[in-house]
Amino acid sequence: MDDGIEKLESVAQHALDWGRDNKVEFEISKTEVLVFSKRRKVLQASKEVAIRIGEEEFAIKQGATKWLGFWLDPKLSFKTHVTKRLTSAKAVLQRIKSLSGSHGGLRMRLMRRVVVAAVNSIALYGAEVWWRGQQDRAKRLQLLLNSQARAITGLLPSTPVSTLLSAACLPRAEELLDYRQRRFAVRALAAPQDHPTHQLLPGNFRMGQLHRHEGARERLSSVGWLDPDKTHRTLGGRLAQQVAKVVTYDTEYGFGLLEKVVTPPMSLEPSRGDRNCTLQRTSAEQAEALTLFVASADARDENKPFGAGVAWFDRDYWRTRATPLGRYLTTIDAELFAISSAAREAGLILRKQEVRHVDIVSASRGALAAVNGATLWMSPLVGDTVSQTKQMRSKGCTSRLVLVTDDEDIEGMSAARIAATRAARRQPRQLRSASLAYVQQSVRETKPTVAKMNKFLGDSKKSATARYLQLKSGHAVTGVHLFRMKKAQDTRCWWCGSRQQSVNHLMFKCREWRRECESMLSTLASKKTTISARMDGQDLETLFGEASIETVLRFIESTSVGKRVEAYDAQRIVLKIAGQEIPDRHIPTAGIKQWMASAVDTQLNQLFHTQFHQIDEWDVELLDRDIDEDWGG
Numbered sequence: 001m002d003d004g005i006e007k008l009e010s011v012a013q014h015a016l017d018w019g020r021d022n023k024v025e026f027e028i029s030k031t032e033v034l035v036f037s038k039r040r041k042v043l044q045a046s047k048e049v050a051i052r053i054g055e056e057e058f059a060i061k062q063g064a065t066k067w068l069g070f071w072l073d074p075k076l077s078f079k080t081h082v083t084k085r086l087t088s089a090k091a092v093l094q095r096i097k098s099l100s101g102s103h104g105g106l107r108m109r110l111m112r113r114v115v116v117a118a119v120n121s122i123a124l125y126g127a128e129v130w131w132r133g134q135q136d137r138a139k140r141l142q143l144l145l146n147s148q149a150r151a152i153t154g155l156l157p158s159t160p161v162s163t164l165l166s167a168a169c170l171p172r173a174e175e176l177l178d179y180r181q182r183r184f185a186v187r188a189l190a191a192p193q194d195h196p197t198h199q200l201l202p203g204n205f206r207m208g209q210l211h212r213h214e215g216a217r218e219r220l221s222s223v224g225w226l227d228p229d230k231t232h233r234t235l236g237g238r239l240a241q242q243v244a245k246v247v248t249y250d251t252e253y254g255f256g257l258l259e260k261v262v263t264p265p266m267s268l269e270p271s272r273g274d275r276n277c278t279l280q281r282t283s284a285e286q287a288e289a290l291t292l293f294v295a296s297a298d299a300r301d302e303n304k305p306f307g308a309g310v311a312w313f314d315r316d317y318w319r320t321r322a323t324p325l326g327r328y329l330t331t332i333d334a335e336l337f338a339i340s341s342a343a344r345e346a347g348l349i350l351r352k353q354e355v356r357h358v359d360i361v362s363a364s365r366g367a368l369a370a371v372n373g374a375t376l377w378m379s380p381l382v383g384d385t386v387s388q389t390k391q392m393r394s395k396g397c398t399s400r401l402v403l404v405t406d407d408e409d410i411e412g413m414s415a416a417r418i419a420a421t422r423a424a425r426r427q428p429r430q431l432r433s434a435s436l437a438y439v440q441q442s443v444r445e446t447k448p449t450v451a452k453m454n455k456f457l458g459d460s461k462k463s464a465t466a467r468y469l470q471l472k473s474g475h476a477v478t479g480v481h482l483f484r485m486k487k488a489q490d491t492r493c494w495w496c497g498s499r500q501q502s503v504n505h506l507m508f509k510c511r512e513w514r515r516e517c518e519s520m521l522s523t524l525a526s527k528k529t530t531i532s533a534r535m536d537g538q539d540l541e542t543l544f545g546e547a548s549i550e551t552v553l554r555f556i557e558s559t560s561v562g563k564r565v566e567a568y569d570a571q572r573i574v575l576k577i578a579g580q581e582i583p584d585r586h587i588p589t590a591g592i593k594q595w596m597a598s599a600v601d602t603q604l605n606q607l608f609h610t611q612f613h614q615i616d617e618w619d620v621e622l623l624d625r626d627i628d629e630d631w632g633g
Contacts, residue, residue, distance in 0.1 A: 001046065004035075008033070008051055009052055012053040012054075013053075013054075016054055028054050033051050033058045034061055034065055036072070037075070043074055047060070062074065063080075064080035064081070081130065082130060085123055085126070088122050088123075089120075089122040092118055092119055093118075093119045093147055096119070096151065099114065100151065100154075101462070101466075102154035102462070102467070102470075103462075107459055107462055108153065108458050108462060109459060111151065111462070115148045115151055115152055123141060127180055127181070128180060128184035128239075131178075131180075132231050132238055142173035145173055145176075146161060148168065149164045149165055149167070150164065153466065154462060154469065155167060155473065156475045156476070156477075158485060160473075163473045165450075166450075169450045170450060171449075176448060179446060179448055181238070181239065181242050182242040182243065182246065182446065183443060186243065189255060189436065189439065190258065190439075191258075192258055192376075192377040193260075193377075202225060205225060205251075206255060207254040208254030208433065209252045210254075225240035228244065228245050243439065246442060247434070250326075250328065250434070253433040253434075255434050255435070255436060255439065256379060256433045256434065258378060258379060259383045260376060288354065288355060289358075289359070290312065290346060290355045290358045290359070291312065291313070291358075291361060291412065292311070292342040292359070292360050292361065293310070293362075293412035293416040294310050294338035294342045295338060295363065295417040295419075296308050296338050297417060297423075298334070304327065305324055305327040305329075305427075306326070306327065306329050306331075306333075306424055307325060307420045307422065307423030307425070308322070308325055309419030309422075310342045310345055310416060310419070311415035311419060312349075318412070318415045320419035321341060321419065322419040323429065324427060324428045325337060325423075325431045326432050328434035328435065328438050329431060330435065331364070332366045333431070333438065334420075335366070336382060337431060338362070338420070339362060339401070340385045340388070343384075343388035343389060343392070343399070344388055346392060347388055350392065350397060355397055356396070356398070357397065357398050358397060358398070359400050359401075360399070360400070360401050361402045362402070363404050365403060370382055371385055379436065379437075381435075456553055457469075457549060460557075467561065467562035467563070471507070476562050477562050477564050478506060478562070479493055479500065479501030479502075480501060493505060495560075496511040498511075504535065504540050507540065507552075507555075508535040509535065510561075513561060516555055516558050516559050520551055524543075529551075530542075
């Protein structure tokens with residue numbers, strides 16, 4: 001501790017001296033001193049010491065400090081950071097909820113975009129660093145995702161989590177955290193080799209297990225990342241572990257990392273007229289120009305490698321070069337190797353005969369774009385191509401890449417494809433290490449799978465969509481569900497007086513919505529979606545299938561199925577059962593109260609004994625209060 005304080009004071013004094021010499025003034029009073037350690041003794045000792053900077057003394061801060069959006073605590077456990085980020089995300093979600101609810105608002109597709117963009121970006125900030133499989137943090141994030149799903153869909157709190165997340169098209173917390181950390185590991189792996197983030201990864205992970213036996217002078221890397229069941233202590237080890245879990249590759253050879261090459265790349269030729277002239281340049285009479293055709297092929301099997309082929313016309317026949325490649329590649333990698341082989345072959349031909357111009361013809365737009373867009377740091381395959389180009393230019397030979405399409409009948413391309421297919425059947429000799437494109441593709445395939453949102457659900461009114469999803473899940477505003485949740489005294493249907501108001505009853509058998517139901521079934525029949533006369537659970541599954549979504553949504557929009565009964569609806573039902581005339585919806589508040597006073601008489605009381613549960617003073621008081629709230633009385 002004492003040595004550390006002396007070093008800090010020395011560094012601070014050096015900064016002050018530099019500022020004095022360069023006329024820069026520091027605001028010393030804003031200085032904060034932090035100590036990071038896992039040892040309790042060190043943290044205890046830090047409470048009793050102070051650091052002197054200039055004329056002021058500063059005690060070591062004991063709590064967490066915010067730095068670039070990160071809350072750093074003395075033990076670097078990130079507990080404070082996780083708590084504050086989740087709290088901020090919950091506050092944002094609470095404000096966003098007002099934009100959409102089960103009664104209306106933003107449509108579900110737009111609501112999902114807003115929630116994911118605004119809430120997840122806050123909650124998951126820095127998750128790549130602190131995530132190491134902690135179940136308590138995953139549970140807290142899962143609760144936030146559940147709240148997001150309810151805000152998106154309008155489903156009830158009693159809905160199962162699996163149904164909730166599937167309807168909102170959201171992944172589970174652990175899958176989301178793992179995938180986010182895995183993507184960060186790929187970005188670190190694809191960074192330049194002198195980048196600090198890249199150097200976090202273990203050396204024997206980046207360059208292979210053989211790296212330690214090839215005279216490497218860096219410190220020996222840990223091999224703990226090879227054990228998928230054990231969480232590695234260091235951040236670099238955890239990132240390597242995430243990649244090793246999902247990417248199949250040869251750990252002895254590592255990955256094909258970016259290399260530093262300072263050379264301008266070859267140019268991509270877009271002119272079709274020049275390309276046609278180039279393709280005709282295959283005879284020995286045009287000795288000053290050379291055209292090489294490249295192609296790649298795979299063995300259509302995960303356990304077999306790729307192959308690369310190069311073909312060029314020499315005197316009276318086609319000559320080819322076939323190279324078997326490794327299996328941990330992509331098609332673009334194989335095409336890049338074929339282009340590199342063609343450039344190398346052109347260099348060998350230059351030694352034997354005089355050539356002023358070389359054209360390399362390929363059908364891979366992605367490979368040509370990778371070569372044309374080469375930067376300071378590039379893949380080894382692009383770097384080799386650029387290096388060969390530089391050597392050809394030094395000998396006075398120009399080069400060009402030419403793009404063709406697969407459907408063009410070109411003899412040279414056919415010869416190159418045959419050579420590549422033949423090479424793919426042999427044991428690999430080149431590119432034993434996994435390419436970065438292959439790693440990126442493998443990691444993208446592990447993205448948490450979520451159900452694709454149906455276009456009718458995503459673009460329909462939120463009130464109808466919410467009721468549809470509630471009825472489909474079975475956790476809806478029905479007599480059966482409310483009675484099960486102890487929110488109702490019985491399971492009777494408040495629309496038609498039936499003894500049991502279930503989802504099946506509302507969708508098929510409720511007398512109140514008889515005409516709308518018949519219209520819905522007729523529309524489904526015209527679309528060849530058959531509902532049997534039994535109208536049982538199997539028919540209900542058919543009704544909520546993908547093919548019937550649009551029709552069922554129209555039915556729900558035209559009815560009040562899945563809604564709570566309001567004061568006017570209760571009045572309407574009672575009058576209908578009593579055989580009286582139903583008043584207009586825009587009835588004055590005084591008229592409603594007058595009707596309510598006359599409704600609780602002996603005749604209606606007996607009616608409710610037979611049709612509903614008996615009305616008592618509490619029911620009347622509650623209904624009267626609802627009328628006051630709805631009509632402003």
